[in-house]
Amino acid sequence: MAINIVVVVREVWDTRDLSGSVLDGAGAVRAGAMETRFEPEDLNALEAALRIKDAQGAQVTAIAVGETRSVDVLRECLYRGADKVVRVGADPAGLDDQALAALIAGAIAKAGPCDLVLVGTAVPDAENSLLGRHLAAALGVPAVSWVDAVEEVGPGRAVAKRAVEMGYEFVEVPFPALLSMGVALLEDDPRAPRPAKAMLKLKMKKAEVPVVSPADAGAADPAALVAMKVATMEAIAPRVIESQQVDPESEAALKGMLDAVLKGE
Amino acid sequence: MPNYYTDNKDLAFIMDQVMDWNAILAMKETFGDAECPYADAEEAKATFLEMLRDPVGELAANRIAPRAEEIDDIGCKCENGQVIFPEALQRNLKDLCDAQLMGMTIPRRFGGLQFPETVYTAAIEVVSQADASLMNFFGLQGGIAETINEFATEELKEQYLPRMSTGEFTGAMALTEPDAGSDLAAVQTRAKGGEGITAQQDPVTGMWIISGAKRFITNGCGDVILVLARSEDPAKKGGGRGLSFFLVEKGPKVKVRRIEHKLGIHGSPTCEIYFDECPAYLIGSRGMGLARYTAWLMLAARLAIGAQAQGIAQAALEEAEKYAKEREQFGKPIRDFPQVAAMLADMRMRCEAARAVLYATSEIVDLHQGAEAKGLKDETRRYGRIAESLTPIAKYYTTEVANRICYDSLQIHGGNGFMQEYPIERLYRDVRITNIYEGTSQIQVNWAVSRLVRGDVDDVMDGLAKHVFADADLARLQGEILKAFESYKSVVAWLKDKEVAFRELVGPNVTDMFVDIYAAFLLLRHAEKWEYKRKVAARFIRQLGPRVAMNRDLALNAQFDTLAP
Amino acid sequence: MPNVLVFAEVNDGVLHDVSLQCLSAARQVAGAGGRVSCLLAGHGVAGLAPALVAAGADSVAVADDERLAAYVTAPFAKAVGACLDANPADLLLLAASTVGNDLGPAVAAARKAACAVDCDGVAAQGGTISLRRAGYDRKVMTTFVPAAAGLVVGTLRDGAAPAPAADAARQGAIAPLALDLTPAELVSKVLRRDVAKKTVNLKDAKIIVAAGAGVGSPDGLALVRELAQALGAEIGATRAVVDAGWLPADHQIGQTGATVRPDVYLACGISGAVQHRVGMMDARTIVAINSDANAPIFKIAHYKIVGDLKVVVPKLAKLLKA
Numbered sequence A: 001m002a003i004n005i006v007v008v009v010r011e012v013w014d015t016r017d018l019s020g021s022v023l024d025g026a027g028a029v030r031a032g033a034m035e036t037r038f039e040p041e042d043l044n045a046l047e048a049a050l051r052i053k054d055a056q057g058a059q060v061t062a063i064a065v066g067e068t069r070s071v072d073v074l075r076e077c078l079y080r081g082a083d084k085v086v087r088v089g090a091d092p093a094g095l096d097d098q099a100l101a102a103l104i105a106g107a108i109a110k111a112g113p114c115d116l117v118l119v120g121t122a123v124p125d126a127e128n129s130l131l132g133r134h135l136a137a138a139l140g141v142p143a144v145s146w147v148d149a150v151e152e153v154g155p156g157r158a159v160a161k162r163a164v165e166m167g168y169e170f171v172e173v174p175f176p177a178l179l180s181m182g183v184a185l186l187e188d189d190p191r192a193p194r195p196a197k198a199m200l201k202l203k204m205k206k207a208e209v210p211v212v213s214p215a216d217a218g219a220a221d222p223a224a225l226v227a228m229k230v231a232t233m234e235a236i237a238p239r240v241i242e243s244q245q246v247d248p249e250s251e252a253a254l255k256g257m258l259d260a261v262l263k264g265e
Numbered sequence B: 001m002p003n004y005y006t007d008n009k010d011l012a013f014i015m016d017q018v019m020d021w022n023a024i025l026a027m028k029e030t031f032g033d034a035e036c037p038y039a040d041a042e043e044a045k046a047t048f049l050e051m052l053r054d055p056v057g058e059l060a061a062n063r064i065a066p067r068a069e070e071i072d073d074i075g076c077k078c079e080n081g082q083v084i085f086p087e088a089l090q091r092n093l094k095d096l097c098d099a100q101l102m103g104m105t106i107p108r109r110f111g112g113l114q115f116p117e118t119v120y121t122a123a124i125e126v127v128s129q130a131d132a133s134l135m136n137f138f139g140l141q142g143g144i145a146e147t148i149n150e151f152a153t154e155e156l157k158e159q160y161l162p163r164m165s166t167g168e169f170t171g172a173m174a175l176t177e178p179d180a181g182s183d184l185a186a187v188q189t190r191a192k193g194g195e196g197i198t199a200q201q202d203p204v205t206g207m208w209i210i211s212g213a214k215r216f217i218t219n220g221c222g223d224v225i226l227v228l229a230r231s232e233d234p235a236k237k238g239g240g241r242g243l244s245f246f247l248v249e250k251g252p253k254v255k256v257r258r259i260e261h262k263l264g265i266h267g268s269p270t271c272e273i274y275f276d277e278c279p280a281y282l283i284g285s286r287g288m289g290l291a292r293y294t295a296w297l298m299l300a301a302r303l304a305i306g307a308q309a310q311g312i313a314q315a316a317l318e319e320a321e322k323y324a325k326e327r328e329q330f331g332k333p334i335r336d337f338p339q340v341a342a343m344l345a346d347m348r349m350r351c352e353a354a355r356a357v358l359y360a361t362s363e364i365v366d367l368h369q370g371a372e373a374k375g376l377k378d379e380t381r382r383y384g385r386i387a388e389s390l391t392p393i394a395k396y397y398t399t400e401v402a403n404r405i406c407y408d409s410l411q412i413h414g415g416n417g418f419m420q421e422y423p424i425e426r427l428y429r430d431v432r433i434t435n436i437y438e439g440t441s442q443i444q445v446n447w448a449v450s451r452l453v454r455g456d457v458d459d460v461m462d463g464l465a466k467h468v469f470a471d472a473d474l475a476r477l478q479g480e481i482l483k484a485f486e487s488y489k490s491v492v493a494w495l496k497d498k499e500v501a502f503r504e505l506v507g508p509n510v511t512d513m514f515v516d517i518y519a520a521f522l523l524l525r526h527a528e529k530w531e532y533k534r535k536v537a538a539r540f541i542r543q544l545g546p547r548v549a550m551n552r553d554l555a556l557n558a559q560f561d562t563l564a565p
Numbered sequence C: 001m002p003n004v005l006v007f008a009e010v011n012d013g014v015l016h017d018v019s020l021q022c023l024s025a026a027r028q029v030a031g032a033g034g035r036v037s038c039l040l041a042g043h044g045v046a047g048l049a050p051a052l053v054a055a056g057a058d059s060v061a062v063a064d065d066e067r068l069a070a071y072v073t074a075p076f077a078k079a080v081g082a083c084l085d086a087n088p089a090d091l092l093l094l095a096a097s098t099v100g101n102d103l104g105p106a107v108a109a110a111r112k113a114a115c116a117v118d119c120d121g122v123a124a125q126g127g128t129i130s131l132r133r134a135g136y137d138r139k140v141m142t143t144f145v146p147a148a149a150g151l152v153v154g155t156l157r158d159g160a161a162p163a164p165a166a167d168a169a170r171q172g173a174i175a176p177l178a179l180d181l182t183p184a185e186l187v188s189k190v191l192r193r194d195v196a197k198k199t200v201n202l203k204d205a206k207i208i209v210a211a212g213a214g215v216g217s218p219d220g221l222a223l224v225r226e227l228a229q230a231l232g233a234e235i236g237a238t239r240a241v242v243d244a245g246w247l248p249a250d251h252q253i254g255q256t257g258a259t260v261r262p263d264v265y266l267a268c269g270i271s272g273a274v275q276h277r278v279g280m281m282d283a284r285t286i287v288a289i290n291s292d293a294n295a296p297i298f299k300i301a302h303y304k305i306v307g308d309l310k311v312v313v314p315k316l317a318k319l320l321k322a
């Protein structure tokens, strides 16, 4: 029987190629100056869900909180083959993962039965890496973090390949369960998540995205659920490194470098 | 993550700012129709550009490009008549099918996307930048499907087009034979006759029987093969008039005898196939195989090859720019040396000039197709005339420019460029086929020169010449082009009463003059919309005068010589 | 003064060194008036309790139970919960490991506590506990504080606090912790582990030569190995190299590998992904060899060699042997 999978997807700031600082003079994020992207590990989570769907059939539902800034992550899910999407109509700004998890858990409950919830672990250098844990608690389901691949699915259970220091563990969890996905696509090829499907994109570009209000999700005042708040944000001064180019063709330059390095200069 | 569409600023600019989508869409879509998926031209345009970003640009950069080296290394094999693709190529094909991109121009009613040629051309460029050889599946599909859609019966369309849309079926076109290359009127493959050639259909199935060998057939192991074959009695209807066009489905009677071992595009099997009394469907009317259907197919395919070359040129250009920045000699990056800097600037300039011509041509092809579909007689005739002239010119220009860019890019790589470790080595080999197949550059020039002398694109050029630039700098540059244009016109007038053989002799000079001037006009128009293009146009036009003068002098002084000691 | 609970993580019978760093952070936060307790959970781990006392714990609760032999969230979270119920704490500290970053948030979620992971520091001022953590590709340092009174949970990165000096003379109470697990808490099972045994000691190495995917093959790796030998260095690796099977997992440096601070770090064919950088960026001198002049690793390298490692690495080895 086809299982039901929910994927939680987020639109996040893209600070990779940002020149200039993330923060303005007042220590707030310069929203106007930054681009956003589909959280890469959420994209991996979606890919994992769609692979399960390809292999054995599944109903895949994507859920996001808040309005789109520039990348409509829910529509991107539809373009790739998600069956359903749900937007939680709340502004995620100022909410911590505890509050977000309450909203999402409510939306999942409303969306119907669910066997597996997938969410990106998110590399700790980005935001939000607690969402999976909080969501599992809010749903009251077992969870596995740092999952790189879903090894087996069903009946009634999944086996997750979880990254740990020095290797992997294979963890079995009964449905319903939540998996926080990591880099996920470790196979040699393809390393990248799938692109959109053109016909589907044509069909879905105007598809209606249903919105669930915070009240309907059972958290009318999500701000009241916030446990952790930001006190200050400060720019980290870029490390100034005295760096020099060494010409690989020149033995003298290489020798000079080795001498300097080994002498501890 | 890289994206071969959005990262290619020039292509994105042309798609977003230069293409006249309103005109194309006015011809190709009926907004408000239940069947039309767009509310208006703006939405349609946005959809096209979005599709070029994802899936096309995403797929090309993140899945196809990383596999190119492996596919080139392993290549295709042929064992017992079975063509075996490298695994990475199979993945590419699956990815293209999964992304639902195999039927980009096929009508929606047959499961395709029904996109304009311009979008398809851009997609071919992007895919070819990642792996030129893959284009021979992705870019061949369109021309073949479009030919079926244009000329085959409704039953055949229903039988084949849906499966070509999904990519379940790929196509091939079987024209060339050992003794019929550039000269296709010499085709020998026979369509059923017993003794002599008394063409007749099978009275029961309505099918024809084809026998004979075809050589150099790209993807000859494909599922749907369009075949040019002799159906008429040579005594009554010889040469090209005796040829008809057929559709053959892959089966036991289509034998792949071998595949070629070749310089480049290793990911594209080039097959020798033998039709062993093979059943075939006739497409269109008898005797029109070469003049109408092959000509039509070739026109579509030539645009595709132009886009393939353009993609390779872009890849080679980027490799050169990257290498010249990283490689240091005499204590600085080599791009800081005047000669290398000039080469890089010329490469980029030429690449953008070729792209300008390519998409101006694709736009005309779209307008022509649209006018034909809408039954607009005058427009069909006008756009058809222009498209038939510009397509061979665009194919000639993009493929020759791409060869030049790969040559220069390899040069910039120095000794490393000669080594297999660097992608330019593959690009240099792959680009070499582009100005040979689908008609060699010489054949394109022959087509072009007769039409240029006849004045088939005069109205286009006059329109460009009369454009009024508000900006003084651009107006001044336009003045420079107009001087060259006068010079070109005088040569064309002088050629009017010359023999065909002489016109063909000076064909390269005339075509070069024309395309240089045409590209200069286009670049100048682009400069109205993007500040950066002023520099490109200015550099191009600075070189234009001397080049046109040289070509004029060479043409005026040309002579037939055969040199042998 | 706040009371602090530290979760002592044990891997293959060895205390996680970041757990010990957590103890020294806890001691500092607790000051003179606060109590630092410790939970030691696992199977066959009881013998490690005195080491925790020596490292600064005032008391150690030992949950030694065969059901805790492999890490799964629910039973461990139950153990931490039991500890907190018995001895309420203001702050729970864990190592920012794959275990800590799973367990900490799980406890926080269950108790609706404030939580931050991968922190670079923890402080207590005027009764408020704050956690500091870098975000946005390490471009911003954010300080978090709890929205309301109650437990705060934080996981600390390697190096966020100094290793404690062991004092064998310290006294502390060591007591067993009984665990009452329901079937619902035992539904997740570790079926199989595919974890390497440690064979190298990267942490104490003065010189590390690290290989990235740029080595291309075991042959390429052999060149790097030769250079390491010539330098008397240990060999490190990126996850790409470990995933390719060219080196065992204990050579991995980075977020899910070791964090190292050698005098010299020689990166060969490493792009410098942030997950790798966090594990090595504090090396005193960084030399990078990469054919791509735009590789991010060059942004933190003191010596940049743009070139093919297959050429450069043997050259260096030859120069050293000469």
Ligand SMILES: Cc1cc2nc3c(=O)[nH]c(=O)nc-3n(C[C@H](O)[C@H](O)[C@H](O)COP(=O)(O)OP(=O)(O)OC[C@H]3O[C@@H](n4cnc5c(N)ncnc54)[C@H](O)[C@@H]3O)c2cc1C
Residues within 6 Å of the ligand: B172, B173, B174, B175, B176, B180, B181, B182, B183, B215, B216, B217, B218, B219, B262, B270, B433, B436, B437, B438, B439, B440, B441, B442, B443, B446
């Ligand atoms: C890799 C590859 C894939 C191919 N794929 C296909 C395919 O899918 N289907 C298909 O049908 N064919 C295919 N071909 C064949 C290709 O189209 C022909 O090779 C091409 O048209 C040239 O024909 P030829 O090789 O016989 O050269 P020739 O016609 O013998 O030409 C030799 C030289 O003479 C010149 N020349 C010939 N005639 C003239 C003239 N009138 N004026 C001036 N110069 C002239 C040519 O420019 C060339 O320089 C493929 C070829 C290759 C190499």
Ligand SMILES: Cc1cc2nc3c(=O)[nH]c(=O)nc-3n(C[C@H](O)[C@H](O)[C@H](O)COP(=O)(O)OP(=O)(O)OC[C@H]3O[C@@H](n4cnc5c(N)ncnc54)[C@H](O)[C@@H]3O)c2cc1C
Residues within 6 Å of the ligand: A123, A182, A183, C211, C212, C213, C214, C215, C237, C238, C239, C240, C241, C252, C253, C254, C255, C256, C257, C258, C268, C269, C270, C271, C272, C273, C274, C275, C276, C279, C289, C290, C291, C292, C295, C307, C308, C309, C310
């Ligand atoms: C949750 C999570 C945890 C992770 N944990 C870790 C971790 O602990 N440690 C870790 O390392 N990674 C970790 N990663 C993976 C990390 O994101 C990168 O994928 C990985 O570090 C890349 O390894 P690399 O630099 O070897 O490979 P690549 O990124 O593929 O880089 C190879 C480099 O080699 C260069 N190169 C190629 N050929 C040559 C040549 N002939 N000469 C010179 N240079 C050449 C290339 O230019 C390129 O820069 C983690 C990822 C995630 C999401």
